[in-house]
Amino acid sequence: MVGFRVGKTLTDFGSVSRGICDLNSKGDLISIKEKTKIMKKGNSICYEENGNYYNIPKNTLVSMNIWGLKPSIFTELEYRFLNFLKDKSIDKCKEEFYLPTAIDELIKEDKVKVKVLKTNEQWYGVTYKEDKESVRDSLKNLSKKIYPDDLWEEFK
Numbered sequence: 001m002v003g004f005r006v007g008k009t010l011t012d013f014g015s016v017s018r019g020i021c022d023l024n025s026k027g028d029l030i031s032i033k034e035k036t037k038i039m040k041k042g043n044s045i046c047y048e049e050n051g052n053y054y055n056i057p058k059n060t061l062v063s064m065n066i067w068g069l070k071p072s073i074f075t076e077l078e079y080r081f082l083n084f085l086k087d088k089s090i091d092k093c094k095e096e097f098y099l100p101t102a103i104d105e106l107i108k109e110d111k112v113k114v115k116v117l118k119t120n121e122q123w124y125g126v127t128y129k130e131d132k133e134s135v136r137d138s139l140k141n142l143s144k145k146i147y148p149d150d151l152w153e154e155f156k
Contacts, residue, residue: 001029002066003116004123006038006045007058013128015039015048019063019100020056021116029107029114032063032100061116063100064123069112076111077102 003021010016015037022031037048038056045060046053077099084090084097106112124135 001063001068001114001116003061003118004064005058005120006056006060006062008121009062009064009123009125010038010040010045011125011127011131012040012134013130016125016127017098019065019098021061021063023061023116027116027118029103029116031107032104034098034100061118064125065099067099067103067114069114073106073112076106080105 001021003023006018006020009018016039017034017036018038019032019034021029022033024030035047035049039046039048041053045056045058047056048054080102081097085092103112103114107114122138124138126132126135
């Protein structure tokens with residue numbers, strides 16, 4: 001799994017959901033907890049839960065759901081997803097089946113081991129329509145740094 005720094009994954013336009021990661025000394029994921037209301041609050045980053053706010057250090061690793069898993073994981077995920085769908089106590093119109101939550105269960109059951117590859121790169125995402133312009137501009141600037149304007153000239 002690629003682990004991003006939470007401070008490099010946020011929007012200025014509202015809250016986001018992220019899987020907050022806990023690693024052992026070898027860089028293995030030992031737990032991942034989905035938090036659904038992570039936001040910037042002044043110069044801080046926090047999440048809201050049950051009306052309370054909890055600070056998160058900006059370098060905390062989070063999942064952006066970039067996983068490299070063995071195909072056998074799909075049997076386990078399908079089982080959990082079907083149980084989610086069968087659970088009558090869950091309002092399917094309001095609840096989500098979170099992949100990080102399922103992975104956390106599998107880690108606790110010793111059915112999967114996940115190595116975390118840390119990155120300091122910026123995440124670009126469109127959570128809110130207001131994000132579109134800044135993401136588009138950021139990607140244009142990023143591509144200018146990587147690719148020359150005359151990229152295709154080399155192939156003529």
